[in-house]
Amino acid sequence: MFESAELGHRIDKVIYDNEVPKLREALLEAQIDLAKLAKFQVIILISGVDGAGRGDTVNLLNEWMDPRFIETHGMGDPSDEELDRPMMWRFWRALPPKGKTGVFLGSWYTWPILNRVRGTTKTADLDQSLERAKRLERMLVDEGALVLKFWMHLSKDKQEKRLKLLEADPKTRWRVTQRDWKHFKLYDRFRRVHESVIRHTSTAEAPWIIVEGFDARYRSLTVGRVILDAIQKRLTETSSITSEVHAPPPLPSIDQLNIIKTLDLTQKMDKKTFQDELEKYQGRLALLSRHPKFQDITVIAMFEGNDAAGKGGAIRRISGALDARYYNIIPIAAPTEEERAQPYLWRFWRHIPRRGRVTIFDRSWYGRVLVERVENYCSKADWMRAYSEINDFEAQLVRHNIVMIKFWLAISADEQLRRFKEREKIGFKRFKITEEDWRNREKWEDYEIAVCDMVDRTSTEIAPWTLVEANDKNFARIKILKTLCQSIEAAINKL
Amino acid sequence: MFESAELGHRIDKVIYDNEVPKLREALLEAQIDLAKLAKFQVIILISGVDGAGRGDTVNLLNEWMDPRFIETHGMGDPSDEELDRPMMWRFWRALPPKGKTGVFLGSWYTWPILNRVRGTTKTADLDQSLERAKRLERMLVDEGALVLKFWMHLSKDKQEKRLKLLEADPKTRWRVTQRDWKHFKLYDRFRRVHESVIRHTSTAEAPWIIVEGFDARYRSLTVGRVILDAIQKRLTETSSITSEVHAPPPLPSIDQLNIIKTLDLTQKMDKKTFQDELEKYQGRLALLSRHPKFQDITVIAMFEGNDAAGKGGAIRRISGALDARYYNIIPIAAPTEEERAQPYLWRFWRHIPRRGRVTIFDRSWYGRVLVERVENYCSKADWMRAYSEINDFEAQLVRHNIVMIKFWLAISADEQLRRFKEREKIGFKRFKITEEDWRNREKWEDYEIAVCDMVDRTSTEIAPWTLVEANDKNFARIKILKTLCQSIEAAINKL
Numbered sequence: 002m003f004e005s006a007e008l009g010h011r012i013d014k015v016i017y018d019n020e021v022p023k024l025r026e027a028l029l030e031a032q033i034d035l036a037k038l039a040k041f042q043v044i045i046l047i048s049g050v051d052g053a054g055r056g057d058t059v060n061l062l063n064e065w066m067d068p069r070f071i072e073t074h075g076m077g078d079p080s081d082e083e084l085d086r087p088m089m090w091r092f093w094r095a096l097p098p099k100g101k102t103g104v105f106l107g108s109w110y111t112w113p114i115l116n117r118v119r120g121t122t123k124t125a126d127l128d129q130s131l132e133r134a135k136r137l138e139r140m141l142v143d144e145g146a147l148v149l150k151f152w153m154h155l156s157k158d159k160q161e162k163r164l165k166l167l168e169a170d171p172k173t174r175w176r177v178t179q180r181d182w183k184h185f186k187l188y189d190r191f192r193r194v195h196e197s198v199i200r201h202t203s204t205a206e207a208p209w210i211i212v213e214g215f216d217a218r219y220r221s222l223t224v225g226r227v228i229l230d231a232i233q234k235r236l237t238e239t240s241s242i243t244s245e246v247h248a249p250p251p252l253p254s255i256d257q258l259n260i261i262k263t264l265d266l267t268q269k270m271d272k273k274t275f276q277d278e279l280e281k282y283q284g285r286l287a288l289l290s291r292h293p294k295f296q297d298i299t300v301i302a303m304f305e306g307n308d309a310a311g312k313g314g315a316i317r318r319i320s321g322a323l324d325a326r327y328y329n330i331i332p333i334a335a336p337t338e339e340e341r342a343q344p345y346l347w348r349f350w351r352h353i354p355r356r357g358r359v360t361i362f363d364r365s366w367y368g369r370v371l372v373e374r375v376e377n378y379c380s381k382a383d384w385m386r387a388y389s390e391i392n393d394f395e396a397q398l399v400r401h402n403i404v405m406i407k408f409w410l411a412i413s414a415d416e417q418l419r420r421f422k423e424r425e426k427i428g429f430k431r432f433k434i435t436e437e438d439w440r441n442r443e444k445w446e447d448y449e450i451a452v453c454d455m456v457d458r459t460s461t462e463i464a465p466w467t468l469v470e471a472n473d474k475n476f477a478r479i480k481i482l483k484t485l486c487q488s489i490e491a492a493i494n495k496l
Numbered sequence: 497m498f499e500s501a502e503l504g505h506r507i508d509k510v511i512y513d514n515e516v517p518k519l520r521e522a523l524l525e526a527q528i529d530l531a532k533l534a535k536f537q538v539i540i541l542i543s544g545v546d547g548a549g550r551g552d553t554v555n556l557l558n559e560w561m562d563p564r565f566i567e568t569h570g571m572g573d574p575s576d577e578e579l580d581r582p583m584m585w586r587f588w589r590a591l592p593p594k595g596k597t598g599v600f601l602g603s604w605y606t607w608p609i610l611n612r613v614r615g616t617t618k619t620a621d622l623d624q625s626l627e628r629a630k631r632l633e634r635m636l637v638d639e640g641a642l643v644l645k646f647w648m649h650l651s652k653d654k655q656e657k658r659l660k661l662l663e664a665d666p667k668t669r670w671r672v673t674q675r676d677w678k679h680f681k682l683y684d685r686f687r688r689v690h691e692s693v694i695r696h697t698s699t700a701e702a703p704w705i706i707v708e709g710f711d712a713r714y715r716s717l718t719v720g721r722v723i724l725d726a727i728q729k730r731l732t733e734t735s736s737i738t739s740e741v742h743a744p745p746p747l748p749s750i751d752q753l754n755i756i757k758t759l760d761l762t763q764k765m766d767k768k769t770f771q772d773e774l775e776k777y778q779g780r781l782a783l784l785s786r787h788p789k790f791q792d793i794t795v796i797a798m799f800e801g802n803d804a805a806g807k808g809g810a811i812r813r814i815s816g817a818l819d820a821r822y823y824n825i826i827p828i829a830a831p832t833e834e835e836r837a838q839p840y841l842w843r844f845w846r847h848i849p850r851r852g853r854v855t856i857f858d859r860s861w862y863g864r865v866l867v868e869r870v871e872n873y874c875s876k877a878d879w880m881r882a883y884s885e886i887n888d889f890e891a892q893l894v895r896h897n898i899v900m901i902k903f904w905l906a907i908s909a910d911e912q913l914r915r916f917k918e919r920e921k922i923g924f925k926r927f928k929i930t931e932e933d934w935r936n937r938e939k940w941e942d943y944e945i946a947v948c949d950m951v952d953r954t955s956t957e958i959a960p961w962t963l964v965e966a967n968d969k970n971f972a973r974i975k976i977l978k979t980l981c982q983s984i985e986a987a988i989n990k991l
Contacts, residue, residue: 004755004961005747005952012751020750125620132627149744193957200887200956205880206743211952222750231744248701249644249726252500255717256507260499385700392695457500457706461695462688466499 002196003211006154010223011216024225025065031232032070032102039100039342041145043232046108049153050191051181052163053214058153059106061221062228072097076107085355087401088112089137093350098342099145109134110198117194118187127194131201133393138207140390143383144344147235148207151224152199153214157188163215248385251454259453266413266472275475282482283322289486290323294493296357299403302485303362305371306410307448308438309420310471311478315410316361318478319485323359333364345369345387346394353398365407366391370455375447388458395464404492405464408481409452410471414445497691498706501649505718506711519720520560526727527565527597534595534837536640538727541603544648545686546676547658548709553648554601556716557723567592571602580850582896583607584632588845593837594640604629605693612689613682622689626696628888633702635885638878639839642730643702646719647694648709652683658710743880746949754948761908761967770970777977778817784981785818789988791852794898797980798857800866801905802943803933804915805966806973810905811856813973814980818854828859840864840882841889848893860902861886865950870942883953890959899987900959903976904947905966909940 012020035043045062047055059073074095083091089109097103113130116122122130138148155163164181167173184191203209212223270278289295302319304312320328331352340348346366354360369387373379398405412420421442424434441448460466467484471477507515530538540557542550554568569590578586584604592598608625611617617625633643650658659676662668679686698704707718765773784790797814799807815823826847835843841861849855864882868874893900907915916937919929936943955961962979966972 002952002955002957004955005948008753008755008758010751010753123620125618125624128627129620129623132623147744196957200891203953204884205877208743208880208883208953210744210747212747219751223747226748226750227744230748234745248703249642249705249722250729252705252707252718253721253725255721256505256714258503258505260503263503382700385703388703389699396695453500457497458698458703460497460499462497462691 002199003154003156003192006211006213007156007159008213009215010213010219012218012222014218017218017222020222021225024222024229027233028065028225028229029067031229031236032067034236035102035232036070036100038236041147041235042097042099042342043102043147043149043228044097044141045102045104045228046110046148046150047104047106047153048108048110048151049212049214050155050160050195051184052160052167052177053153053155054217054220055106055153055214056176057217058151058220058224059104062104062224065225066102070100071102071104073104073106076105076111082355086353087397087403089133089397090350090353092137093347096343096347098339100342109137110202114191114194114198118190124197127197128201131198133397135202135204136390136393138202138204140346140386141344142206143386146344147231149228149231150202150207150209151227152195152209152211153220154211155214157192159215160185160188251450254450259449260456260468261411261449261452264411264468264470266411266416266470268470268476269473270475270479272475275479278479279318279482282479282486283318285486286319286322286482286489289489289493290327290359292493294496295489297402297496298489298492299354299356299401300359300406300485300489301354301362301398301403302359302406302408303365303367304408304410305365305367306408306469306471307412307417308441309417309424309433310410310412311474312363312410314474315408315469315478315481316363318482319361322482327357328359328361329354330361330363333362333368345383346390349394353403356402366394367455367459370459371448371451372441374451375444388455391459392461392464395459395461399463402492402496404488406485406488407460407464407466408469408484409456409466410469410477412471414442416472417442497694498649498651498687501706501708502651502654503708504710505708505714507713507717509713512713512717515717516720519717519724522728523560523720523724524562526724526731527562529731530597530727531565531595533731536642536730537592537594537837538597538642538644538723539592539636540597540599540723541605541643541645542599542601542648543603543605543646544707544709545650545655545690546679547655547662547672548648548650549712549715550601550648550709551671552712553646553715553719554599557599557719560720561597565595566597566599568599568601571600571606577850581848582892582898584628584892585845585848587632588842591838591842593834595837604632605697609686609689609693613685619692622692623696626693630697630699631885631888633697633699635841635881636839637701638881641839642726644723644726645697645702645704646722647690647704647706648715649706650709652687654710655680655683746945749945754944755951755963756906756944756947759906759963759965761906761911761965763965763971764968765970765974767970770974773974774813774977777974777981778813780981781814781817781977781984784984784988785822785854787988789991790984792897792991793984793987794849794851794896795854795901795980795984796849796857796893796898797854797901797903798860798862799903799905800860800862801903801964801966802907802912803936804912804919804928805905805907806969807858807905809969810903810964810973810976811858813977814856817977822852823854823856824849825856825858828857828863840878841885844889848898851897861889862950862954865954866943866946867936869946870939883950886954887956887959890954890956894958897987897991899983901980901983902955902959902961903964903979904951904961905964905972907966909937911967912937 047059049055063071063073076091079091092109095103113127117127141148164177164185168177199209210227212220214220304316306312316330320330329352336348349366352360369379370384374384395405421434421438424430456466469477469480542554544550558566558568571586574586587604590598608622612622636643659672659680663672694704705722707715709715799811801807811825815825831843844861847855864874865879869879890900916929916933919925951961964972964975
């Protein structure tokens with residue numbers, strides 16, 4: 002695996018001095034073309050062994066490239082903010098937008114490797130981390146990103162020599178720490194783990210690029226040239242990736258029975274019972290949110306439903322019981338310009354709350370498999386891969402003690418019509434009804450199929466859907482509050 | 497996940513009797529079109545819970561469909577032959593060729609699920625198995641196969657009811673065993689594992705199709721319709737999958753140094769030393785192959801190299817030391833018709849030996865990333881994904897105690913020219929030199945790049961490449977024999 006990176010590659014100073022100005026000019030031009038086109042982002046990981054020039058390479062890239070279009074992220078120990086959220090959050094928040102380049106010194110590989118070498122995790126754990134990394138990278142590539150993973154390598158001899166050289170020079174002595182020598186003693190162990198990482202995660206779409214790190218000129222010129230070649234090649238690829246899928250068609254509905262049609266929408270709750278129950282569950286929720294253990298969990302409640310199903314009203318019954326400092330309501334509408342320049346899930350990752358907080362999503366990441374599917378806002382390949390990306394996303398949240406509660410508010414077509422008409426009549430509600438609502442209504446059947454597919458594919462034990470019969474608002478609101486209280490109680494009791 | 501398959505789906509007898517004849521006719525027609533086109537195969541997995549009608553469904557498919565184009569494989573306990581080889585071998589040997597349909601009752605999911613439910617494996621082990629399954633399926637889809645994974649589901653109540661119904665009927669009583677009731681008691685445990693399996697392996701290209709199994713008519717009609725729809729859809733998809741990859745270009749050779757160029761091809765061995773060494777290592781090999789522990793390992797030695805590098809001669813020096821009953825030499829030439837109708841690796845899987853045997857491959861699965869890459873016999877996407885598929889393949893072999901030894905025989909361009917000319921002069925060697933050899937020679941540089949990439953990407957700790965300096969035949973042959981002996985000794989000592 003490391004054969005070609007142990008040959009003693011080097012570049013003469015004369016050649017180097019001759020090549021660099023041309024390379025720098027070309028890199029700047031490529032950056033500007035990339036920014037103008039703004040069709041994809043470049044994600045560069047700089048990984049490898051100690052002393053192989055990772056930091057120097059990053060510094061050099063910053064020197065060579067236009068700072069307007071490049072961002073560097075040194076991923077050291079995570080901050081408090083970051084520890085309070087799932088591991089991948091820190092990488093998501095640092096993703097460069099389309100048109101820009103993001104350089105990561107330290108990546109989603111750093112900790113899995115260190116933990117395995119130190120023996121705090123087993124091979125199977127490492128494999129799980131690597132599969133997660135692969136899924137992340139595949140998603141990034143599917144979303145259009147150019148992912149360049151550099152691995153700076155040194156043979157054992159060369160690592161020792163390089164650490165000694167750095168130590169001998171007063172200008173660089175401070176860079177060699179106890180930790181570096183401790184790692185050097187573990188060279189063979191590191192090498193085995195590194196090899197396994199590279200073998201498992203060198204995919205066709207994002208292979209590792211292994212660079213011998215000893216000679217600074219060779220290393221710098223190689224990294225620069227690979228980046229330049231890759232960006233230029235991608236810029237000239239006229240056709241975007243045709244990610245057509247050969248997938249079997251969905252389950253035919255041969256008996257007209259589906260999960261939505263079986264809901265009993267006639268369920269009702271009278272006003273008196275509603276008032277009593279509302280008081281009871283809002284009180285319970287308020288107490289729960291003040292429970293000492295609440296500081297160790299995070300709550301995400303997510304609302305999807307037919308138009309006019311009463312999401313807003315239900316959400317207000319929840320927020321009414323909470324302390325305004327500790328909750329957030331995120332209405333999901335058309336993405337902003339900034340959001341459009343990022344992979345789809347970015348706009349949701351950015352709102353993942355810290356521990357001890359509640360975040361309520363009014364519509365959500367399921368838009369991909371609902372409105373975007375039905376209205377052809379994305380390709381079939383995009384929404385088909387979304388199911389597993391979403392399951393993956395939610396699994397990461399749940400692994401981090403996030404209580405994930407997903408509501409689908411269902412009303413009948415007749416009830417929707419009644420509410421639409423009512424909205425048109427009442428002044429202060431008129432803003433809530435648009436042409437688009439009427440258009441969506443015409444696709445009732447298509448939406449119903451999409452909802453059933455969504456529930457079948459994403460209602461999991463760790464993040465189940467709660468289907469709410471919402472023709473009667475009182476009944477729906479209490480069912481929602483009750484489910485929320487029970488889920489939070491279960492999570493607190495499990496701690 | 498199982499919501500839609502617990503609704504109590506059923507189909508009336510009248511409707512069923514009306515639908516079935518039409519469905520059967522259409523299925524037969526689709527089968528014939530599939531066979532005529534012979535562009536892809538259909539792989540159907542029938543999985544699910546006990547009593548959900550898996551066996552009945554397979555019987556029905558065999559009744560409905562044309563037996564010339566369908567094969568059924570009941571994958572029960574593995575045979576002696578199968579236990580002697582890596583787990584996936586039994587599935588590879590059972591793959592249907594293009595144009596046909598293969599139905600698997602029991603699959604690569606069966607044992608991982610059972611082992612997890614019984615607690616003999618951990619979640620991380622299950623995850624590893626599932627990732628392997630996903631990689632296999634992705635490869636099958638990339639190779640063109642239509643993969644349909646059916647999951648027959650029953651709710652807990654329905655499973656109990658169905659087992660009791662089967663028991664009550666004298667005609668089916670024998671089908672309910674102690675094991676079924678034992679599994680029923682573990683229903684919740686099974687359900688959790690099943691859910692996790694379905695969640696992890698419902699990919700865009702091969703999603704699980706969950707079918708409620710209680711009502712035989714609903715189940716049968718659904719499965720039949722899905723198969724029909726999927727085949728018809730695939731037949732009409734004119735364009736084959738354009739698996740273009742957005743991958744970074746290979747490492748530029750900025751200093752003209754590569755792993756092949758650094759080999760010292762001047763190394764020589766005189767005739768006398770050669771005779772002594774040959775006797776020594778052939779004797780050692782003969783003894784090793786008769787070692788009692790040799791029965792517990794399997795040896796695969798694989799030869800690649802430049803044309804005229806002396807693969808044949810080296811192989812004869814090995815086989816000369818072995819008992820003819822225990823070794824096999826597999827020359828890899830252009831694939832047969834049968835092999836062309838299968839995924840690429842099939843032609844190698846079929847030759848994987850039992851324990852206690854030696855198999856020597858004269859050229860190998862690396863053809864994909866050498867000649868097929870250089871001569872454009874396959875698409876770029878195909879050879880780029882081949883590296884990880886090959887690493888995966890070899891990892892499976894090594895996990896099964898197979899000693900994997902890979903030789904690259906390198907000669908210089910001058911030496912090759914000398915040997916080509918010699919071959920043309922000597923009568924009995926003339927058959928060994930063709931126009932193609934001269935043509936390949938013109939692409940010396942392209943081949944060298946491909947070889948370096950191959951070594952970098954597939955020389956792993958578990959299956960390293962041995963580069964053999966082969967300008968001097970004596971030197972090369974001894975290096976090969978010595979490496980072989982050492983690898984086998986290491987494997988025996990590890991047992």
